[in-house]
Amino acid sequence: MSRSRHPWRCALQPLLRYHSVDELGARAAALVARRPADARLRRVGTSRGGTPMWLLSVGHGSRQALVVAGPHANEPVGGATALRLAERALADPRLTEGADATWNLLLCLDPDGLRRNERWLPGPYTLGRYFRNFFRPGFFEQPEWLPGGASGATLPETRALLDLQDELRPFLQCSLHGVDVGGGFVEITDPLPGLAQRVARAGARLGIPRELGAYDTLYWPGLGPAVYLIPPPRPGDLAAAITEAAVESTWYHPHRHGTVTAVVEAPMWAVTAVADPAPCGDPEGALRAVSRTLRHDTRLLRTLVTRVRPHLTVVPDAAPLLAPIDDYLLVCPGLADTWDPDTPGGHVLPPLSTAHLAALRIAGRRLALRTAGLLHQLVTAAGRDPAGVLPELDRLIDAWCAEYRDGHGARWIPVTRQAEYQARVVLAAFELAVRRTPACSRSGESGWGPRPAVPMHRE
Missing domain, CATH: 3.40.630.10 (Zn peptidases)
Structure with a gap:
């Protein structure tokens, strides 16, 4: 031994x-x-x-x-x-x-x-x-x-x-x-x-x-x-x-x-970028972009959820999937405001490195992807797509995953x-x-x- x-x-x-x-x-x-x-x-x-x-x-x-x-x-x-x-x-x-x-x-x-x-x-x-x-x-x-x-x-x-x-x-x-x-x-x-x-x-x-x-x-x-x-x-x-x-x-x-x-x-x-301690050249501009993207994604997903929700009565197990969807849609606007340097009375952020901004970009996209994935499961569980949202959800999930893979270099x-x-x-x-x-x-x-x-x- x-x-x-x-x-x-x-x-x-x-x-x-x-x-x-x-x-x-x-x-x-x-x-x-x-x-x-x-x-x-x-x-x-x-x-x-x-x-x-x-x-x-x-x-x-x-x-x-x-x-x-x-x-x-x-x-x-x-x-x-x-x-x-x-x-x-x-x-x-x-x-x-x-x-x-x-x-x-x-x-x-x-x-x-x-x-x-x-x-x-x-x-x-x-x-x-x-x-x-x-x-x-x-x-x-x-x-x-x-x-x-x-x-x-x-x-x-x-x-x-x-x-x-x-x-x-x-x-x-x-x-x-x-x-x-x-x-x-x-x-x-x-x-x-x-x-x-x-x-x-x-x-x-x-x-x-x-x-x-x-x-x-x-x-x-x-x-x-x-x-x-x-x-x-x-x-x-x-x-x-x-x-x-x-x-x-x-x-x-x-x-x-x-x-x-x-x-x-x-x-x-x-x-790799989450380990980069180098200062960011334009942190405020990067934060505005992250916040703007998260708000845009949230509005888009909220619209899709609104279209789907009336048709979920036929899904017996809808509640466990809807609960986290509603949580994510609740938290996203507040996060976007927290990260946005233009939000009046917002949080004072610490000095931001490339690693910080990479993590924020990943986190914002993660919330959107989780919401889209859970909504995709809800629609699939219904056995049909009465609101016609599956093509849009598939397009979003594929595009956002490609951003992780190609834009961030995510590797398994x-x-x-x-x-x-x-x-x-x-x-x-x-x-x-x-x-x-x-x-x-x-x-x-x-x-x-x-x-x-x-x-x-x-x-």
Whole structure:
């Protein structure tokens, strides 16, 4: 067994595609059957649709690490990453006995939502196929958020995660997310000095660009390139909550237990420009163009939705698709105003780099593409096109995907590299978090024992 300083360098089977909900459970069960003394699988909840929520635990240490996969339905890489982390923890005792740690891996927080994405999960992986089959529930149906606070949480998936956090009181929580188009980055509730350098190394080795100006972290402090400090929860309106996570969330709920939460984002399609720190020559002109485009797209999509809506009574499952459409149409005008330098009394934007503006362009187009894709599914589910919108939707989706591909140079990242990048970032956060937590009786075995805390720094 290798005692290399880098435990992630053990051999693993390549991943040719994402795992479905059922495959995640089956693979976890097979792993436990192979190593019953070191791994356990237990049901910690049931989704609204009746799907079991499985927790895979590896090791027997007193310090608990919690990894949450699949918090967003359209971001499936986390399940593969969780299984990869379990294999690593079983292969290298420094990750368990040596750190006095137990790895607790929630295989999917939103299994019902992931099932709705299974039409595109097996591939082939093209932007058009992804967006035409994309699903992400409306804001109030996403189990990671707590718009009414923890005491008001009603979704069974949310309650299962909250109960698990309070049971485990983890020293580290990692929430595994995926960026459909862009680069990799990390959002974190407390500084872990050295994490930015680890993220940089992981990205360089795997060809993953770091997203240096992620749009949803535009107003957040930076802790180094592509690492952002999540601000404490603050109440906000729905539009702010959807785009800024500006409400109480399961990211912060375990903070009372001393938990550090890291939100680890891994891209599906990479765009090199999101890693370009060079100043933009005409930021105000670029922002006006982004805002103008988003307003135009929103008006166009709103017109199409208005034409389609009267005909949706024949679609039995229309509500779950309409909810996110209405959310996107609600939030887009406010975002356009926020980004527009000519908006009276608007937000004061920080100095913008090429990376910031690339991320904003991608984000604006993403909102339009998601709306168009969901509307396409609604019309297709009706079995007919009484409003005559499918040709227009197909034209828009094809043109906007071509802009990602040809205008932004979006390139597909194989699933293996997505999961490997995410696993390396989680392992880096784990090592750094172990060092900042109290010593345990066996920490000396690993070489990862606690060290004096390094003051917060900015790189």
